[in-house]
Amino acid sequence: MSEEKDKAIYSADHCLSCTSCMSSCPVMEATQEYRGPKLVGPAHSRMHFSQEDYEDSLDFCSNCKSCDRACPSGVAVSTLNMLQRGEYYRTHPHKQRDQMLAHGEDMGKLVRSLPFGAACANLGMKIGKSLGVFGMLGIAGKRDMPSYASQSFYSWFKGYKQQPSDKKVVFFPGCFINDNEPQVGIAFVKVMQKNGYEVLVDQKFNCCGSPMVVTGYLDEAKEHAHNNVARILEWKAKGIPVIACCTSCSLMLKEEYGELFGEDEMHEAGANVYDAFEYLAIMEEKGELNTSFKEVKESLMYHVPCHLKSQGFGTPAKDILEEVPGVSVELADAGCCGISGNFGFKDDKYEISMKVGAKLFERINISQADEVICDCGTCRMQINHGTQVKPCHPIEILAKAYGE
Ligand code: SF4
Ligand code: SF4
Known part of the structure; x- marks a missing residue:
């Protein structure tokens, strides 16, 4: 992409006012209080940089990125929203x-x-x-906050003996897998071991910063980006990729740092980061994936997170799991789940978040599937809250297929 075109996309100069982003915005569909992506993103940002004002309804953007995917001009609408939100909180107090x-x-x-x-x-x-x-x-009283696992992923990892290998990857667990659902990281390590890889961790990584970006702590998120980008580049220099099992973490490390803060090193680091199944699919393409799967008799309903769709590599978890004897995978295909990171945890956004997720809840409630799978931790929480069904990460099914 030329530098000029790149800048235009992040400054909204390529917006055609076609309104495709508005018809794809799940929050706009759920509430009339939100004026929608075109007005608060492209249109307002054009004014915003020339005058001191603020679009109140910007607070309703959940950063689900559906608008970005819908835009025929490639305008980074959600990024414009997050940049403006961050700008606002530089001079206004947080709740x-x-x-x-x-x-x-x-x-x-x-x-x-x-x-x-x-x-x-x-x-x-x-x-x-x-x-x-x-x-x-100001937190939605009807929700449970994520409970802490008795042992963190990092603590488990310290005591786990791996088969050493020349083939190595660094695992970025992110806060949620480390503290709340370490079983996802454990499954990842075991899957990679079954494929002849040794998994490394790097505790100098910080939180990817996604919760900060969406809550308007942009400067802090940038500090995290600088630290994480330096770590990723260090691993890149050694020829070792960094892999995440949470699609919001992988999207942030791969793309959003570069989009939000525009530094060349962020783009360079992003090219060394993969989502777990994206990496497994690359291994399979090279004929390196261990496909000696045991039978797993399970029908799965797959909710594909918005932040996975935004990464544009299809649904490799579905493709790989369908190779496991006994497994069938059906896409839920019911749009955004509504939680969008911490959006649905805010008391004033709770009802909107549940309204957005209603189609998915209904789809799951009437489904005959044995299990629901989803690559994002907060989506799994939302599905559990809206349906009482407890979903798992697709990597946990793959670990089962390897007999783990
Ligand atoms: S990121 Fe999601 S909520 Fe925000 S404007 Fe775009 S589609 Fe709407
Ligand atoms: S979809 Fe893209 S081009 Fe169309 S109104 Fe939205 S930002 Fe502008």
Whole structure:
């Protein structure tokens, strides 16, 4: 892409006012309070850089990126929204809940530093919910906050003996897999071992910054980007790729740093990052994927996260899992689940988030599938909240196919 075209996309100069983004925006469909991507993104950003004003309804954008995918001109609409939101919070105070929703990594570190920290935090969250404390802070009182696993992924990893190999990848667990669903990272490590890879971790990585970007802490997110990009480039120099099992983390590391902050090194680092099944598909293309699968008799309903769709590599999890004897995979094909990171955790966005997810909930509720799979942790939480079904990550099914 030429430099001039690149800049135009991030400054909205290529917007044709066709309104495709508006008809694809799930939040706009769910509430009339949101004026929609074209007005708050391209149109407003043109004015915003020349005058001091703010579009109130910008607060409704969940950064699901459906608009970006719909735009025939390639305008980075959601990025414009996040940049404007970040600009606003440089001069305006955050709500109390924003601090909490954007900094899950800090809370996780605190919990892990205390004896019985996970158990105490889980109990505290239960009591807090029943007393309505979260509601008072501006967090949706009907939701459960994600509970902490008794052992973090990093702690499990320290005690796990791997077969060493010259073929190596670095695993980026992200906050949610490390603290809340370590079983996803464990499954990833076991899958890679079955493929002759040794998995490394790098605890100098920070949270990818996605919760900060969507909550308007853009400067902090940039600091995280600088640290993570430096780490990725160090691994790149050694010829070792970085892989994530959460599609919001992989999207942030691969693309959003470059889109938001525009530094060349961010694009360079992004090229060394892969989502887990994207990497497994590349291995398969090279004839390197171990396909000695055991039978797994399961019909799966697959909710493809918005942030996976945005990465544009199709649905390799479906393709690979369909090679496992006994497995069938049906796409839910029901749009956004509505949670969009921390969007659905905000009390004033809760009803919208549930309305957006209603089609998916219905699809799952009437489905005869044995399991629901999804590559994003917060989508899995939303599906669980909206249907009572507990989904898993597709990598967990693949681990089963390897007898793990
Ligand atoms: S990112 Fe999602 S919520 Fe935000 S404007 Fe685009 S489609 Fe709408
Ligand atoms: S889809 Fe793209 S070109 Fe069309 S109105 Fe939205 S931003 Fe502009």
